[in-house]
Amino acid sequence: MQKEYCIDEVIQKLTSIINDSKHKGSRVGYFAALYRQVTITVKQRIDEGKYFDDNKRMERFDVIFANRYLTAIEQLSNGSRPTASWDYAFNASEEWWPIVLQHLLFGINAHIGLDLGIAAVQTAGPENLPAMSEDFSRINDLLADLVRSIREKLAIIWPPLGFFNSYLGDVQTGFINFSMVRARNSAWDFAKELASKDENEQLQAILRRDAEVVQISQTIRHPNFLLELVTKSIRVGERGTTSEIIETLEREAAIWSARLEKGELIQVLPGRLI
Numbered sequence: 633m634q635k636e637y638c639i640d641e642v643i644q645k646l647t648s649i650i651n652d653s654k655h656k657g658s659r660v661g662y663f664a665a666l667y668r669q670v671t672i673t674v675k676q677r678i679d680e681g682k683y684f685d686d687n688k689r690m691e692r693f694d695v696i697f698a699n700r701y702l703t704a705i706e707q708l709s710n711g712s713r714p715t716a717s718w719d720y721a722f723n724a725s726e727e728w729w730p731i732v733l734q735h736l737l738f739g740i741n742a743h744i745g746l747d748l749g750i751a752a753v754q755t756a757g758p759e760n761l762p763a764m765s766e767d768f769s770r771i772n773d774l775l776a777d778l779v780r781s782i783r784e785k786l787a788i789i790w791p792p793l794g795f796f797n798s799y800l801g802d803v804q805t806g807f808i809n810f811s812m813v814r815a816r817n818s819a820w821d822f823a824k825e826l827a828s829k830d831e832n833e834q835l836q837a838i839l840r841r842d843a844e845v846v847q848i849s850q851t852i853r854h855p856n857f858l859l860e861l862v863t864k865s866i867r868v869g870e871r872g873t874t875s876e877i878i879e880t881l882e883r884e885a886a887i888w889s890a891r892l893e894k895g896e897l898i899q900v901l902p903g904r905l906i
Contacts, residue, residue, distance in 0.1 A: 639675045639691060642698040643668060649705055650882065654875040659725040660705075661878040662732060663739030666782065669885035670775050671698060673892060677774075684767045689755060693767070697751035701743055717742035717845035730853060731867045732877060736779060737852050744772065744815040745845035749822035750838065758827035765905040768820060776812040777898045781888040782881065813901050815848075820905045 637645060646668035653661025674694050677683035684690040704714035708722050721738035724730055730738070748768075756764045822841055826834050854860060872880065892898065 637695065637699060637702065639671065639678075639694060639698075642695065642702065643671055643675070645702055646671060646698075650878060654878050657874040659735050659874055660708075660722065661874070662725075662735045662881060663721070663743075665878050665881040666736060666775075666778055666885055667698075667701065667739070667743070669882075669889050670771075670778060673774055673889050674771065676889075676893070684770060686763075686767065689764070690767050690771075693751060693755040693764070694771070696754050697743075697747060697771075700747040700751060704742075715742070715746060716842045717746045717849065720846050720849045724849070724853060729864065729867055731863050731870065732881075733783065734852055734863065736782070738849050740775065740779065740812070741815060741845055741849050741852065744775070744812075744819050745848060746822075746838070746842055748772075748819040749826060749841075752820075752823040753826045761823060761827045765820065768823075769816065769901070769905055772812065772816040772819075773898050773900050776816075776901050778885060778888050779812065780899060782884055813903060816901060817903065817905065 646664055649664045650661050650668060652658070653664060671694065674690070678687045678691050678694075681687055701718075704718035704722075707714040708718075713719055714722070721735075721742045724738050725735060748771075752764055752768055753761060822837075825837055829837060855863070870877075
């Protein structure tokens, strides 16, 4: 059975994944760079005791949530197959054409689309799940806010993106918001579905959900014809090695976290969970 790590150990494991990815030139490190900073920020918010409704529950939730990702990484490293959604994300990391933002969204889609709902039910239990709705939204808000911040800085990797942002910023932001809002709402619906089922029914629901998440990743990988042309032009212009891009993501994620520490407000995803 996979060891369950505490938050500090999760951060250490994510750091090891990032360093290993930089050494190997693996795009797996893209998502890991963002996820480590989100985990650090969640820990800071738990320690502060003011952001989440139930800090002990949130610490447990964060650990269960992160351990699903670490399990997938361990399965990748030992040659066994992870869930289909993580398998798709890891396979895509071997492809040259997806742009940095797509790689980030593959990881976000797998982790929120599948793992988040499972972790919520395992943390709260079926009867207490409704009480988690606000904290469930807050962890999504943190990740979405970081992705928005990173998108604005991707011009470092592809300089012409600064020009595109001037004219297509609202379109790109809307695409990310839509993806994140849909993933959050769908993950919550999935958690409620799992809470209503027995163990055998849950296993079947997880398999079905896993396949649905893969379909979403396929759409992210191959959007409509026009968007695919845009992503290909972006990819051709992206500069820097994989290791350098990981370092850029690490740096920009740390800057985002520092701004939050100084009191900058998080942009909350629209809508409420019911």
